[in-house]
Amino acid sequence: MPGSGAVTRNTLRQQIADALRDEVLAGRLPPGTEFTVKQIAEQYEVSATPVREALVDLSAQGLLESVQHRGFRVRVFSVDDYRGMIEARTLIVDGIFRQLVERGTAPGSGEMLVSVRRRAEEACRAAHSGSLEVLIGYDLRFWRELSGLVGNAYISDFLHRIRVQCWVFAVPHLKAAPDLHTGLWSGHNELVDAVTRADAAEVRSLVHAYNQRALDWAAGLKAVGA
Incomplete structure (x- = not known):
């Protein structure tokens, strides 16, 4: 069925974003924690693309920061x-x-x-x-x-x-x-x-x-x- 792959990927992207947001809110990913796309992809046993998209989404929401050449970091709020x-x-x-x-x-x-x-x-x-x-x-x-x-x-x-x-x-x-x-x-x-x-x-x-x-x-x- 045309487009089904995109739907699946977008759904996965949202699931990963939701799961990571829950981890941050629960304190299991404390402020300042750094990780890479590869680490998250391996943790959830998925490809890198939906993970990268999910992390970009969370960055746009102000929960993560992109760290040049190192991946992403949970934002530290003052x-x-x-x-x-x-x-x-x-x-x-x-x-x-x-x-x-x-x-x-x-x-x-x-x-x-x-x-x-x-x-x-x-x-x-x-x-x-x-x-x-x-x-x-x-x-x-x-x-x-x-x-x-x-x-x-x-x-x-x-x-x-x-x-x-x-x-x-x-x-x-x-x-x-x-x-x-x-x-x-x-x-x-x-x-x-x-x-x-x-x-x-x-x-x-x-x-x-x-x-x-x-x-x-x-x-x-x-x-x-x-």
């Missing part, structure tokens, strides 16, 4: 980078909720809210138990689906990219913390409740507190020279 991410995230999320208040949710949002609530419950459960890897998965899905309520895929994709980068920075620091579960945000249920009630003031309050918490945490890291 505390200042993280603060910039939080500021960008704040502007995007504020815009999302402003649009929800002014225009309402996109068609079919009733079913989406049910799914968002499920993600919220699982994320809260993981945060309270200190299950960081589980929390990251549900937290990313929660915010992606919540931002999807405005019906603009570009906004959802951009926010998702920033949130992935935030987690890439945060994971090593959170894993090194002696009291991991106390540092994890667990306000997902409260936020989805406020969105469901269309309580704009409460939504703004919760989101502001959430972002301020992240900025305060970053300031603490900066103070100790992390």
Whole structure:
């Protein structure tokens, strides 16, 4: 069948990119880790072409850096980078909720809210138990689906990219913390409740507190020279 090879390769490319992103988010590929296309191809027992394409995709998303003559490296984000991410995230999320208040949710949002609530419950459960890897998965899905309520895929994709980068920075620091579960945000249920009630003031309050918490945490890291 014409074109089937390209479809297979593109699917493989996405699978490899997703697998490597998960490894980075889980902290199994820490910031600064270097590897080559050949090493990844051998690890996944695939050809070099889809691997190279996957690594280029992750570089475009800001998770990897190309190292001349040496391959790729997991990007190292600074505390200042993280603060910039939080500021960008704040502007995007504020815009999302402003649009929800002014225009309402996109068609079919009733079913989406049910799914968002499920993600919220699982994320809260993981945060309270200190299950960081589980929390990251549900937290990313929660915010992606919540931002999807405005019906603009570009906004959802951009926010998702920033949130992935935030987690890439945060994971090593959170894993090194002696009291991991106390540092994890667990306000997902409260936020989805406020969105469901269309309580704009409460939504703004919760989101502001959430972002301020992240900025305060970053300031603490900066103070100790992390």
